[in-house]
Amino acid sequence: MPAASPTPPPPASVAAFAIPALILGAMAMGISPIFVRLTDVGPFASAFWRVGGALPLLLAWALFEARRSGAPLSSIWRIDGAILVAGGLFAGDLLFWHLAILKTSVANATFLATMAPVWVVLGSGLLIGEKVGRGVLAGLALCLLGATFLIGMSWRIRPEHLDGDLYGVITSFFFGCYFLAVRVARRRSSAGKITFLSTLVTSIILLAVALATEPRILPDSVESAASLAGLAFISHAGGQGMLAFALGHLPAAFSALVIFLEAVAAALAGWLFLGEAVSMAQAIGGALILAGIFIARPQRGG
16 A cells, blocks of 8 residues: 555544544444344354445445535445455454454454554554654553453463464454555545445455355344344444544544454443443553543644
């Protein structure tokens, strides 16, 4: 992904929503394990429905954006390299995430997946021409420490889990690179178009995998179908959509730190909906993550 010249600053009235959208998007993505747990289809089938089920809503969003901007409706089907790469990377992210869950503990998979911001920080300067400041590096260190308290305390090294742990690391790499690809795509295209087209690419890949590996892909109950709808509309259309919007206005490295809020959201959702207690270590971890994001936030006029 070659570096591109910086885009003009967005209108303040629009950019003001970028950080709130980023936070809400991370929270929406963070509760996805709750929806997955309540479905009765296999892991790859649920991964497909997460993206495939969101396509009608995302298409409506892309059409709305095109009409509002005066662009021809046919323009939403013009896919560039960054969008195509983003769709492929997100498919890889979901595939290896589910493999990690199957092959190692949830704690190991989650902890290793939260390493994605490390790849974003490394790639921001090397691949997309965005300098990473000391505030972001300090924030990353605090967020990593917080993640250790939040979920890393449950992390265990076991020989039988090594392949699953490797899948967790690969998951973080794919998601980190997905961040960078969307950031580059947002220099040229709208959030709705990017989210729709990249999701279409992801859906095609995941449908092929699900059909090849799962005994069935359709849910057997209304409750399972409702969970898949929540996964599609809230975690994907809402989460990824708000992420794509925010990446049009915020640096990739800072935005990636908000990924850590997914772990906070997962802990809170487990407490609210599944009765899972929040320990003191988890509370400390959540506080450290919030502090890291605060320290790394973009400075006005900077």
